[in-house]
């Protein structure tokens with residue numbers, strides 16, 4: 691295989707980008723991180739390796755961080771990252787990727803950001819349909835450009851990007867990585883819950899179990915917000931902060947595709 695794209699996605703934005711990008715290459719495969727991240731002896735043999743994931747608190751999701759640290763990448767020589775976010779970004783996720791790769795005597799060759807609709811609905815509402823459409827149209831063009839850069843194995847990371855002072859964001863993401871597993875303590879299902887089990891199935895790390903038909907969170911949360919955003923009854927809440935916010939998932943990504951990304 692020439693290109694392997696590893697992805698993680700809570701609500702479909704990163705999966706949509708990963709699928710669209712993989713379609714541009716003749717010899718590529720898409721691999722879900724959630725399905726393999728806790729396996730031993732992970733190894734990749736492709737020449738080019740991509741990581742596509744959402745930005746979480748100015749940096750990498752914990753699952754992505756742990757996965758890249760673990761996998762043997764010695765046979766590959768071109769690495770790229772594509773970060774989806776709502777646009778509140780800085781150089782930190784690319785620096786994080788580069789730092790992990792350097793511990794394996796590799797380095798990040800290229801990095802990209804794609805703005806997508808907001809899925810962080812804890813106290814912040816989703817984008818309007820019009821704005822979402824705008825993001826999707828721009829993303830199509832960006833994916834086209836990114837695919838050309840990757841096909842030619844171009845490099846786009848300057849020392850300015852890799853050495854920029856990102857201390858503040860570093861602190862924010864470090865705190866997040868330390869507390870994320872327990873961050874599910876404020877989730878609950880209200881009376882609208884029909885015990886359909888979608889939350890349990892859609893959770894990429896099997897952090898939800900139904901007890902007497904109601905979801906219980908097991909404190910190994912990644913905060914991807916798939917459970918709350920995919921609940922068809924809008925029954926799942928996070929404290930009081932989601933009582934008034936709407937729910938979001940990428941309109942072209944199905945619940946089943948999110949379920950399929952895990953074991």
Ligand SMILES: Cc1cc2nc3c(=O)[nH]c(=O)nc-3n(C[C@H](O)[C@H](O)[C@H](O)COP(=O)(O)O)c2cc1C
Pocket residue numbers: 698699700701702703704705743744745746747748749774775776777778779806807808809810913914915940
């Ligand atoms: C826990 C969490 C933290 C987030 N932090 C940021 C952030 O720091 N900056 C930003 O622009 N977007 C942030 N977002 C928004 C997501 O990065 C964005 O909506 C992403 O495209 C979602 O991708 P997905 O649908 O593949 O899960 C955050 C979302 C979540 C769930």
